[in-house]
Amino acid sequence: MKLLDISEVSKQTGVAASAIRHYEEKGLITSLGRRGLKRLFNAEVLDQLALITLGKTAGFALDDIGKMFGPDGRPALSRSSLHLKADDLDRQIDRLSALRDMIRHVADCPAPTHMECPKFQQLIRISNRRKRGREEKKRVPERNNP
Amino acid sequence: MKLLDISEVSKQTGVAASAIRHYEEKGLITSLGRRGLKRLFNAEVLDQLALITLGKTAGFALDDIGKMFGPDGRPALSRSSLHLKADDLDRQIDRLSALRDMIRHVADCPAPTHMECPKFQQLIRISNRRKRGREEKKRVPERNNP
DNA sequence: TATTGACCTCAAGTCGACTTGAATTGTTAC
DNA sequence: GTAACAATTCAAGTCGACTTGAGGTCAATA
Numbered sequence: 001m002k003l004l005d006i007s008e009v010s011k012q013t014g015v016a017a018s019a020i021r022h023y024e025e026k027g028l029i030t031s032l033g034r035r036g037l038k039r040l041f042n043a044e045v046l047d048q049l050a051l052i053t054l055g056k057t058a059g060f061a062l063d064d065i066g067k068m069f070g071p072d073g074r075p076a077l078s079r080s081s082l083h084l085k086a087d088d089l090d091r092q093i094d095r096l097s098a099l100r101d102m103i104r105h106v107a108d109c110p111a112p113t114h115m116e117c118p119k120f121q122q123l124i125r126i127s128n129r130r131k132r133g134r135e136e137k138k139r140v141p142e143r144n145n146p
Numbered sequence: 147m148k149l150l151d152i153s154e155v156s157k158q159t160g161v162a163a164s165a166i167r168h169y170e171e172k173g174l175i176t177s178l179g180r181r182g183l184k185r186l187f188n189a190e191v192l193d194q195l196a197l198i199t200l201g202k203t204a205g206f207a208l209d210d211i212g213k214m215f216g217p218d219g220r221p222a223l224s225r226s227s228l229h230l231k232a233d234d235l236d237r238q239i240d241r242l243s244a245l246r247d248m249i250r251h252v253a254d255c256p257a258p259t260h261m262e263c264p265k266f267q268q269l270i271r272i273s274n275r276r277k278r279g280r281e282e283k284k285r286v287p288e289r290n291n292p
Numbered sequence: 293t294a295t296t297g298a299c300c301t302c303a304a305g306t307c308g309a310c311t312t313g314a315a316t317t318g319t320t321a322c
Numbered sequence: 323g324t325a326a327c328a329a330t331t332c333a334a335g336t337c338g339a340c341t342t343g344a345g346g347t348c349a350a351t352a
Contacts, residue, residue: 005328005329006328006329007328007329016310016311017329018310018311018312019309019310019311021330021331022309022310022311026309034330035318035319036317036318036319036329036330037316037317037318037319037328037329037330037331038318038319038328038329038330039329039330044261047261047267047270048261050270050273050274051248051270054241054244054245054273055245056309057205057238057241058241058242058245059203059205061308061309062308062309063308068249068252069252069260072259073258073259073260073261073262074258074259074260075252075253075260079253079254082249082250082252082253083250083253085249086246086249086250086253089242089243089245089246089249090246092203092242093239093242093243093246095200095203095204096204096235096238096239096242097235097239098200099200099201099204099235100232100235100236100239102197103214103228103231103232103235104228104229104232106214106215106221106228107221107225107228107229107232108225112219112220113218113219113220114215114219114220114221115190115193115194115219116219121193124193124196124197127196127200128196151298151299152298152299153298153299162340162341163299164340164341164342165339165340165341167300167301168339168340168341172339180300181348181349182299182300182347182348182349183298183299183300183301183346183347183348183349184298184299184300184348184349185299185300202339207338207339208338208339209338
């Protein structure tokens, strides 16, 4: 089992060394030990970093990611909370698809302003409908609105 | 055409009044005028805010959103940049799907640590393959790695 | 007409996720 | 043995997207 130093890990994953240290500090990954000052990593960390990067692009906070795929390899979340997260992702995927369709529409539609285009308005309605399918997290407006 | 004040807009969209002001300041929306100090909005702003919220959940920066769906109703981006954004979204959707599958797997797999589970490793490989399909934005690591 | 309450502006603060910089330490090459 | 060099620590800084707070203003009610 070959050990990697931080620059090797950084090179292979594209994650900055400072970020790797940051993840270790937050407990998302662990180093196997040190040679002198220098951290040594197991090759497993490459997959873990890929997972962290993926989770980040999905919009999860580092703490969440740590709970889903901790360095110990077992989630700190119940099956049901994991399923809730997966369901969130399904809805997020729906929203992204809607947005993608709208962007393609805007790119191609000859109407002067897209808000006037019936097709575009329909796309908005579709995405509103999807949103209402299940609310995930309510914004709390300022306290001057009830 | 009924005019709405900021609290009405906030109530109907779930967007905080301070955020609405912020979007106006950044030029993502416009108010039609004032009654005294108070902003008055056209109902159109409700759709625009829905669009902004959607763009945000997709991970776009406010400036990007403004360029795609400005208050004037016509994009400040070329067709081709819009198509690039749509293509980005397609890839993002793929990544989210991969992550969702992994989370569901983690939720249900009885293996002690998922990194050891062959199915999980396969899911990681799949998502790596997808990632390599097209690079969108390279991280620039610290300058201590070449 | 005086008060109230919602809304206003502007500056400063917050939060997460890093990055940057300065000073230090250990390993390796000469 | 000493100079280079890569990594280290720790504190402070940055960035985007708001939020918060203090103090001000106006239209509508009592």
